[in-house]
Amino acid sequence: MLFMVEMTVNVPHDIDKETFDALKATEKARAETLQRAGKWRHLWRVAGRYANVSIFDVADAGELHDIMTSLPLYPFMDVRVTALCRHPSAIDAD
Amino acid sequence: MLFMVEMTVNVPHDIDKETFDALKATEKARAETLQRAGKWRHLWRVAGRYANVSIFDVADAGELHDIMTSLPLYPFMDVRVTALCRHPSAIDAD
Amino acid sequence: MLFMVEMTVNVPHDIDKETFDALKATEKARAETLQRAGKWRHLWRVAGRYANVSIFDVADAGELHDIMTSLPLYPFMDVRVTALCRHPSAIDAD
Amino acid sequence: MLFMVEMTVNVPHDIDKETFDALKATEKARAETLQRAGKWRHLWRVAGRYANVSIFDVADAGELHDIMTSLPLYPFMDVRVTALCRHPSAIDAD
């Protein structure tokens, strides 16, 4: 099942910079693993903002939730989830 | 350049049904043509709503505008445009 | 998969009353069929408003979309969809 | 009487992790007790967010308030309450 997830990262101004950079590095590794596994199908940067638009392909909403809460930056995110399905005018399934 | 476009279609309750069905048929044909041309890269239905999430791959914002205003259902749409770019953690360009 | 769907019905003030009453009767029959089929798991009225809170149990978002657009009152609805999953503190699955 | 309650938990980034984990454990125990007592009828996780959708079955709004303020995580919650009643098309009372 496909979900669009919009993530906005809010960085507290008084957070320890090294700790946060370490989280970002782990986040990047985790994002790449999930993309290679075919779970995180698309990942785009929103221009000018610390935010992304993502498409996930998961078994169900439970798997989506497990993936999202496993992300190192999840505690700093505002998240908007939209359930998607096949569009009758789409020529491809993805 | 990539843009996410979210379209919501508002159908006036007193519109002539046949006229609107004809517009929908033309819209579907136009959407398929634009997908085949590689301009309308992704098209998903938002579950439960007369709305879609789309990704366009165009030369610039001008081309996006020309495509959007050429859609037969454009006069009935609420449109939200988000400019996207490559995410540093994305393993693919699309 | 479970979805919460919140539906608000907007009745145009100049609609033909008999036509709308016929739609409502058909809607009621359809709602009862879907409940008996186990697809429309819960259906509550929002007190004081022409609106409901519903829980659907469907195979995926595509089935949810097909059900929603099959409702006779769908063209008059504002719809908000929320994907749900099992809560770790829930003692039952439903 | 039935109420839908939507709870969103906001975790301050500088809170002591052990203290918060202890609160979560107590919250889970309290939620299970209230479900077994038939007060907290349904409890679903909102996919991708630290939030839930719940249905409470209580004597009145006063009992709902007492339950909510007794939750260990209540001080960290944004809460939206919606009063529900029997829907004329519902085939079951719950």
Add this chain to the structure above:
Amino acid sequence: MLFMVEMTVNVPHDIDKETFDALKATEKARAETLQRAGKWRHLWRVAGRYANVSIFDVADAGELHDIMTSLPLYPFMDVRVTALCRHPSAIDAD
């Protein structure tokens, strides 16, 4: 049980004036009956707007819904419902 109900009346500009005036007269009679019955406990006009703030004292949310939908102007109203309960600092129950 107590509910605050905020009602805003939207009058379509092309409605027949006589029909609407008749509805208003019936609404006034109905509001007075419900106040005398102790169901509609308080009724205040919002200064400068075609809107009111009301307090209802009803058995449950079902009775509130039946009252609201029985109002002649209900089809023209935006309605916001808030469930109330006894405040620990209140010196009276009403």
Add this chain to the structure above:
Amino acid sequence: MLFMVEMTVNVPHDIDKETFDALKATEKARAETLQRAGKWRHLWRVAGRYANVSIFDVADAGELHDIMTSLPLYPFMDVRVTALCRHPSAIDAD
């Protein structure tokens, strides 16, 4: 003159608990005094939230402002004020 005042109390998570409890006790005493003086006509708890709906009966907006800013919890409140007047369908003045 009557005003509806909706107060929502936001408790900072890092505030000293004893200090805040002392403020709450003073607030309760002040609320009772104002109710006995006939200024704070109604005080209801919003079910499930640290918020209240209140009706004040004061000489003018200046007196309302003085009362509000004299409340010990005022610095922690979001406040919404609505000026009320007699409703033509109300059978009582209060």
Add this chain to the structure above:
Amino acid sequence: MLFMVEMTVNVPHDIDKETFDALKATEKARAETLQRAGKWRHLWRVAGRYANVSIFDVADAGELHDIMTSLPLYPFMDVRVTALCRHPSAIDAD
């Protein structure tokens, strides 16, 4: 007592132009009368919008409501009312 009232006029596109122009002329005369009577203390146009910011000086909210509903364009207005009082740093009362 002073109130700020913000009025936005919405002109339905299918209204009869002559009827509306007559309403506007009556509105202008009424506004001038109320200003001369000292009730409508200030009246400013919001630049670029069919809207105004006004200050009313009235006995109470009831008088404000009577004035507002007596305006010929009132049925076409969105209205926002804010109760004002003397500011401790103001050097004049008006």
Add this chain to the structure above:
Amino acid sequence: MLFMVEMTVNVPHDIDKETFDALKATEKARAETLQRAGKWRHLWRVAGRYANVSIFDVADAGELHDIMTSLPLYPFMDVRVTALCRHPSAIDAD
């Protein structure tokens, strides 16, 4: 003085197409005249929407208002006005 004005044009679905096209042609001529006069300094299309972002250079807010209300499509516009001034980091005045 500089103002940013954001205009969104809402076309009623039941308007006469020829009448509207005539308005659009007059609007275009008027926009070009105002640009040549140096009043309408910049005019950009918002990609994908019937909307523009404009910068006006006028004597004061009164002149801005006169210009806006002189536009043939003004009755169909939602308008947002923002007063601008010289930025301390700007290297040019325009």
Add this chain to the structure above:
Amino acid sequence: MLFMVEMTVNVPHDIDKETFDALKATEKARAETLQRAGKWRHLWRVAGRYANVSIFDVADAGELHDIMTSLPLYPFMDVRVTALCRHPSAIDAD
């Protein structure tokens, strides 16, 4: 030129009380000076909130900006600016 400025002051709960009181005293003196100079034409308290509605009469938006940023409490304010002009139905210029 006239501007309406709405200022809401947000006091951080952990700010040093003496420091803030000193800022308030300076703010009051500055507000009185600007009123005497005819720049800050009107200053009203919003009843029940730490907010004001003000009318400024300045040469242009640049002067307004310089005044606003010179206020000692400016760093704690949410500010909304609205450009005003003469209303055709106003009998006075102020």
Add this chain to the structure above:
Amino acid sequence: MLFMVEMTVNVPHDIDKETFDALKATEKARAETLQRAGKWRHLWRVAGRYANVSIFDVADAGELHDIMTSLPLYPFMDVRVTALCRHPSAIDAD
């Protein structure tokens, strides 16, 4: 390609003043460099607020993102991006 970017700077009240002033000086230098390079085409102050309206002329959304995240004050900004294109009634390209 042209983008309108609206930036609002939020200064935490407990930030070290000297550190922030140093960031502002670097920001100013960076803004001037980008303007001289023709990338930051216009930069206006929003009157009365710590905010600006800017027009960027960049190769694509990726370049815009790199520029924005290179700004020293970027971590303190709320950012709104709008993709622009040539307006058919514009007499100049800029």
